[in-house]
Amino acid sequence: MNDNNGYAVRTDKLTRRFGSFTAVDAIDLAVKPGEIFGFLGANGAGKTTAIRMLCGLLAPTEGEAWVDGLPISSKAEEVKRHIGYMSQKFSLYNDLHVIENLEFYGGVYGLDKAEIRSRSTELLARVGLEDKGRTMTVDLSLGYKQRLALGCSVIHRPNILFLDEPTSGVDPIARRQFWDLIYELADQGTTVFVTTHYMDEAEYCSRVSIMVAGHIEAMGAPEELKTKHDVPDMQQLFITLVNR
């Protein structure tokens, strides 16, 4: 298992079936620490299912994965302390103040009182909500909600951050701002594992994998993949792979 220690995330034939339907089919991934890893695929490709297995929310049917060197089959509880997760329907309490959401997740992750204070204020500023701490979360725009959700998922300084379609539904400017935050986190050494179906976002990633119907069809740095398949951009690469 020593070969897993070098990786932030590694999977070995990770598989999940729902009845006779195979949502994730024996995928092999290797994500290096500090990478921004783009987990691409169309709707229904199996991205969420794979991410939920990596976060310990769903048991694999077959195969194994190691997150921060820990096997998810036996160390799922320990894995939770190492990761942050922002789910597809990012989950905030609409009836709490912005700052209360941050403080709540800080408390749930077991930070002490002073730490919760300082970390919440710091993150509030980081995601650009410093003057909105006492705003009711329900009143935030979608873009702000997504940034707050990101703040909540990193309150405990996880080594690896899983983001499931974090930018779906917002305008290009809000998306760009969100990616700036992702870069900042990566600069500080956080591994970011992000799913998206926006192919322009794929260009921002250090490496990507492209998933089609439960299979990984390609994996590598965007430039490398474009050269290899002789396509001008990720959009084209994606279409080529899906139609193959």
Next chain:
Amino acid sequence: MKAIFYLVQKEFRQIFRDHMMVRIIFLLPLLQLFIFGYAVNNDLKDVRISILDQDNSVESRHLADAFLNSSLFIPGPAAHSPADLDDLIYKGKTDITLWIPNDYSSSLSVGQEAQVGIAVDGKNSNLGGRAGGYAMAIIRQEGQRLRDARMLDNPLLRAKMKEIKTATRFFYNPELVSRTYMVPGIVVLVVTIISGLLTGMAVVRENEIGTLEQLMVTPITSLQLIAGKTIPFMILAFFELAFATVVAVLWFKIPIAGSLWLLTGSSLVYLVVTLGSGILASTVSRTQQQAMFTVWFFLVFGILMSGFFYPIENMPMAMQWLTYLNPLRYFLSIVRGLFLKGITLSDSLPDLIPMALLGIIIFGAAILRFRKTVA
């Protein structure tokens, strides 16, 4: 441990920011207490009696006075014939009638048995039965007096009683259970609703908005999560218990004969049942409406089968057996016993033990199912 504190704090913030919740918590118990508390009759008193004395003798007046001097009866409208008497009952103008025929004193004077007629309004069997029983006791006393006065062995007075069935029946409270009996029951109801219904809904709400999944990727355990969901509603339920009890005692003037410690302790045991049921309901419900419906469904059954409205002894045998599975039955019996009879801990054990067993089973099942569904 610290995580539980933050879960509870968050829950309270959400509860008090939700106007609907605040209304359920503060208004619902008051409404229930006042609607049910005033819908029910008082204890037996001021029963109207119409007397037709066709004998009009010293003896007959003595009998009539025995009725009118009792604390229970007050004079109802007068009648001029036996048919009049029945008519008064049919029209609801009187509750009970006494007919003393014109041969009353003459029968007594020749040592024969005298007969009088009593008719009670059968509209509600509880009032009718109790008033009728009271009337018969007065007759017996009068018979005893007559016998003693003449040093005879055999009774001289006998009454024939009939029940007149009038049509009306009360929908909500057919037995016209008295207020002292009803209000402690409402205390039980209020505690049940707050703890069972709101817990289930609070869990499902997190599932609906997706925060439950978010919580599952944090290091908190499912037991901590259950604690975080149940503790706030346990605290609220105790608040409601205290509130409803204070209203019962101060407003409805229903004294608590038993110990407050036993009330608190048995409530805690009962809350294990209701909080567990709430969690259990949340594991089979995808939406808050479903959870509400599930809890409500069992709640209605629980209430009907608890003796809240309808005495368990009057149910068919099979139903009576079923009520042994109903935790509400036990808690209702304890709370009524505490208020009305002042039962002690040892008196309450026959109810407390099965209730605790049900609590362990239900809460245990809730934990298992919760673990399975969320993890």
